[in-house]
Amino acid sequence: MTDVSKEQVLERLRTVRGPDMDGNIVDLGLVSDVFISDGKAYFSITVPAERARELDPMRAAAERVVKEIPGITAAMVALTADKRSASGPAAARAPAPPPPGRSAPQGHAGHAHGAPGGAPQRAKAGIPGVGAIIAVASGKGGVGKSTTAVNLALALKANGLRVGVLDADIYGPSMPRLLKISGRPQQLEGRTIKPMENYGIKVMSMGFLVDEEVAMIWRGPMIQSALLQMLREVAWGDLDVLVVDMPPGTGDAQLTMAQQVPLAGAVIVSTPQDLALIDARKGLNMFSKVEVPVLGIVENMSYFIAPDTGNRYDIFGHGGARKEAERIGVPFLGEVPLTMDIRETSDAGTPVVVSNPDGAAAKVYREIATRVWQELETLKGKGERGAPAIVFE
Ligand SMILES: Nc1ncnc2c1ncn2[C@@H]1O[C@H](COP(=O)(O)OP(=O)(O)OP(=O)(O)O)[C@@H](O)[C@H]1O
DSSP states (O other), X not given: OOOOOHHHHHHHHTTSBOTTSSSBTTTTTOBOOOEEEXXXXXXXXXXXXXXXXXXXXXXXXXXXXXXXSTTOOEEEEEEEEOSSSSHHHHXXXXXXXXXXXXXXXXXXXXXXXXXTTOOOGGGOOOOTTEEEEEEEEOSSTTSSXXXXXXXXXXXXXXXXXXXEEEEOOTTSOOHHHHTTOOSOOOBOSTTOBOXXXXXXXXXXXXXXXXXHHHHHTOOHHHHHHHHHHHHHSBOOOSEEEEEEEOOSSOSHHHHHHHHHSOOSEEXXXXXXXXXXXXHHHHHHHHHHHTTOOEEEEEEEEEEEEOTTTOOEEOTTOTTHHHHHHHXXXXXXXXXXXXXXXHHHHHHHTOOHHHHSTTSHHHHHHHHHHHHHHHHHHHHHHHHHOOSOOOOOO
């Protein structure tokens, strides 16, 4: 099959209308450089930060038309924030819009600014046998939160820990697919449920219990009781870490969940674009409200490595999350490249950390897992043992 050229891709992208239906995205100058490698096309489209959500169909259309080109097997398109538009930079740099918990997200430090009506979080009971529960969260959907959660869990396991995963993304459970688990969990004596298991980790997901369409129409109180049941009435056994894949967003449902689960800390996943970072900030504020320490930020789809040459391209505005982490004083946990194998292995239910454990992506996840564990240990030291140890000489 002959190689597809950039020009062919751009020509096809000329059929995609611009944001206000005028012109096309190529002639409006919105399309980044296009990389084609191994039949796959990668590029980004620049949009005003505040219109990202509304313009997602435009992104999807661009992926679709490019995939239709004979010789192209996949297309990966990201939206990046427009720095030139009048409102772009202002929106991007504005302090987190509405900043409820002030700008410092260090939940463990503050205690007076609780959630509206929210009680102090100290009293949440832990789960017997479970060392630490950590949340993986994102300010908005589609940034790769579940992909990060599953690979982080597998990387913690690869680092020698006993690991469980709780899929709290009740509206769109993805763990059954990501970990290739089907069937219903077994009921043990009493009300206890036996967690499902694959790749050496224990897993509980609403996806095992109800059909996805059913989950979609659940209401607040039902969600809460389902979540608590999945947390407390599951025979987790002894675990060092339970990784909770949170639902995307920072609304009331997420806040309640963050409140209900006795979390030791949270990992925030963001893509590098300014517009994703704005949402990530909301995520940080949410955990600060419920006094959950933020273990750090992961930048996902940070950069792109061409599979044929190994060259690295920073087409997605790499580095934004690291700067953000520095600015607000939370640890930066690492950057995950955008690669076709991360996507394909996730889709196939064989995440990279297990399917290609010696590859570059698995290494990145293992390093992130090491940092997460270090942060947890540091917090534990601070929280539980405030007093210095007495040493006899
Ligand atoms: N680093 C990456 N490289 C390539 N593809 C990725 C990467 N991270 C995530 N993806 C892909 O992006 C898509 C969205 O990822 P994922 O489902 O993990 O996001 P999410 O934030 O959990 O989304 P939602 O909250 O909407 O469920 C998936 O198709 C996934 O395979």
